[in-house]
Amino acid sequence: MKWTSYEKEIAADDFFYVRSCIRQTFFPGAENVLLNILRERLKLTVVEDARHTSCTGIGYHTDIVPLETIMTVVARQMALMTESGFKNLLVSCVTSFGIYNEVLHLWDDHPELETKVREHLWRATRREFVKPANVAHASDVIYKYRREIAQMAQYKLVNAQTGEPLKGVDHIGCHYAKIFPVKGIGGAEFPRVLSDVVTEFGASSVDYPERRHCCGFGFRQYILKETRGYSVSNSKIKFESMAPYQPDFIVANCPGCAMFLDRWQYTLSEMEGKTYDAAGRGIPVLSHEELAGLVLGYDPWEIGLQMHQVQPESLLEKMGVVFDPGGKFRTRGGRQLPRPQEPDILLV
Amino acid sequence: MVKAKQERHTEKGLLAALHADIRFGDALKACMNCGICTAICPAASFYPYDPRQVCIQVQSNDEAVIESLLKSDDIWQCGQCMSCKPRCPRGNVPGMLIQVLRKVSQETGLFQYSELGRLQYDIVVNIGNNLFETGYCVTPDLMIPQNHPEQGPVWEWIYENKAEVFEKVGATYRQPGAGACRDIDTETLAELHAIFEQTGCMELMDKVRNFAGHRG
Numbered sequence: 364m365k366w367t368s369y370e371k372e373i374a375a376d377d378f379f380y381v382r383s384c385i386r387q388t389f390f391p392g393a394e395n396v397l398l399n400i401l402r403e404r405l406k407l408t409v410v411e412d413a414r415h416t417s418c419t420g421i422g423y424h425t426d427i428v429p430l431e432t433i434m435t436v437v438a439r440q441m442a443l444m445t446e447s448g449f450k451n452l453l454v455s456c457v458t459s460f461g462i463y464n465e466v467l468h469l470w471d472d473h474p475e476l477e478t479k480v481r482e483h484l485w486r487a488t489r490r491e492f493v494k495p496a497n498v499a500h501a502s503d504v505i506y507k508y509r510r511e512i513a514q515m516a517q518y519k520l521v522n523a524q525t526g527e528p529l530k531g532v533d534h535i536g537c538h539y540a541k542i543f544p545v546k547g548i549g550g551a552e553f554p555r556v557l558s559d560v561v562t563e564f565g566a567s568s569v570d571y572p573e574r575r576h577c578c579g580f581g582f583r584q585y586i587l588k589e590t591r592g593y594s595v596s597n598s599k600i601k602f603e604s605m606a607p608y609q610p611d612f613i614v615a616n617c618p619g620c621a622m623f624l625d626r627w628q629y630t631l632s633e634m635e636g637k638t639y640d641a642a643g644r645g646i647p648v649l650s651h652e653e654l655a656g657l658v659l660g661y662d663p664w665e666i667g668l669q670m671h672q673v674q675p676e677s678l679l680e681k682m683g684v685v686f687d688p689g690g691k692f693r694t695r696g697g698r699q700l701p702r703p704q705e706p707d708i709l710l711v
Numbered sequence: 712m713v714k715a716k717q718e719r720h721t722e723k724g725l726l727a728a729l730h731a732d733i734r735f736g737d738a739l740k741a742c743m744n745c746g747i748c749t750a751i752c753p754a755a756s757f758y759p760y761d762p763r764q765v766c767i768q769v770q771s772n773d774e775a776v777i778e779s780l781l782k783s784d785d786i787w788q789c790g791q792c793m794s795c796k797p798r799c800p801r802g803n804v805p806g807m808l809i810q811v812l813r814k815v816s817q818e819t820g821l822f823q824y825s826e827l828g829r830l831q832y833d834i835v836v837n838i839g840n841n842l843f844e845t846g847y848c849v850t851p852d853l854m855i856p857q858n859h860p861e862q863g864p865v866w867e868w869i870y871e872n873k874a875e876v877f878e879k880v881g882a883t884y885r886q887p888g889a890g891a892c893r894d895i896d897t898e899t900l901a902e903l904h905a906i907f908e909q910t911g912c913m914e915l916m917d918k919v920r921n922f923a924g925h926r927g
Binding site for chain 2 (some may be wrong): 399
């Protein structure tokens with residue numbers, strides 16, 4: 364395979380943004396800060412239509428949403444994009460990103476299917492669409508503008524005391540590049556979409572052995588209580604693999620992966636009395652949007668880092684970020700909320 | 712004992728039903744049984760699951776073997792991560808083959824024979840109802856802390872203070888207009904329902920619900 368096949372075209376501007384069910388549920392500040400960075404710092408045009416919905420990807424991968432249904436829902440999102448006059452789709456979610464690419468691929472291979480979906484969409488909604496010229500995941504755009512963001516950065520991913528690069532481990536998320544390797548920077552085997560970003564921001568990136576292993580979401584495997592052990596077991600494989608490298612942070616591409624790598628550290632600490640860092644505080648897990656926001660100097664509590672179970676202060680302290688500890692549990696109106704309960708093992 | 716109710720719309724056979732799915736051609740071409748998919752498979756590291764065996768069974772073209780597979784727990788153990796896709800030397804996608812098998816298993820009611828398969832009812836009640844009612848697969852309201860102790864005390868804190876916490880980070884939780892966790896308007900939900908009706912989603916979910924009446 365040629366190295367050029369590990370690159371891909373990423374639109375430069377004029378995006379139609381579609382949100383993620385999981386990211387907006389667990390890390391809504393990440394979506395907010397992404398839009399703010401793109402619009403206010405990079406001066407790009409990004410529109411959102413309130414009428415867009417879930418892509419239904421979790422329903423599809425739990426096998427209760429048929430292929431023609433998800434194709435028609437996706438076609439409806441494209442119709443909203445067409446109606447707004449845009450042609451570049453910007454996708455918050457890795458599962459959705461895989462879905463959009465799969466649908467477009469199947470339509471290329473089976474044009475009669477596209478015709479059928481157009482008929483479904485017209486009958487159900489009286490809408491029509493033009494296929495997107497470009498489909499980018501949110502991390503693709505951060506990757507494309509990583510140098511510009513680094514130039515504007517207030518902080519670096521460097522230990523402020525020693526000057527040493529912080530050590531980052533990444534998790535790409537299976538559906539970003541395993542379904543269509545040519546659609547991901549670096550493909551499935553040599554992922555660069557996050558490692559190039561963190562190195563641009565000053566960190567070193569560790570290629571740990573289980574870097575490509577699934578976080579363990581497994582769709583139905585996590586959703587069903589009966590099989591949730593599948594999920595934690597696979598995340599554990601990753602933690603065991605990365606721990607010897609003593610990472611300062613994990614950066615995750617996919618909303619679900621970011622949530623699992625965060626929450627399962629808590630669960631494993633309660634189950635096994637163990638954390639995967641030396642200080643007992645866990646390894647902070649951030650998304651690409653949150654990491655970009657942090658180096659640009661956004662308030663950690665405005666971008667939602669208090670919504671993580673593994674607390675981010677260890678990373679903030681290493682980076683030398685100036686922040687208000689008292690603002691963590693304060694509402695926008697200034698009222699102090701009660702603090703979350705402390706875990707038994709994981710230090711907060 | 713599971714009292715199975717099997718529909719009759721697979722008169723051409725289960726293999727034909729698998730082939731009728733447009734994804735089948737991408738999913739299974741000619742498996743040489745090398746086992747790389749099993750070596751890389753996260754499900755195989757947790758369950759006694761072997762995607763290589765699944766490919767062998769489907770490739771047998773034996774109706775009895777395929778019926779047995781469609782009744783088994785095996786097809787419900789895959790996590791659809793698709794880690795198998797980039798590694799298969801022949802370009803097969805066992806994870807996608809699983810999608811096709813599950814579809815036929817649900818359509819024929821054979822999933823009732825599997826303990827893991829019968830849990831599809833819970834998926835319909837959980838994710839299906841949420842999609843229908845909110846337009847999202849997952850929402851903060853769905854993640855009730857008692858059902859998700861693994862989410863930890865911070866999630867419990869978020870859940871109990873949703874309005875304030877979401878407002879602080881710029882989300883528009885349960886509000887009209889654009890933004891994270893916004894309420895989706897009724898016209899949009901009506902379009903989504905029309906799509907579900909038009910494309911067979913409602914029919915599939917009804918089937919799973921109805922077959923669930925025969926659960927053992």
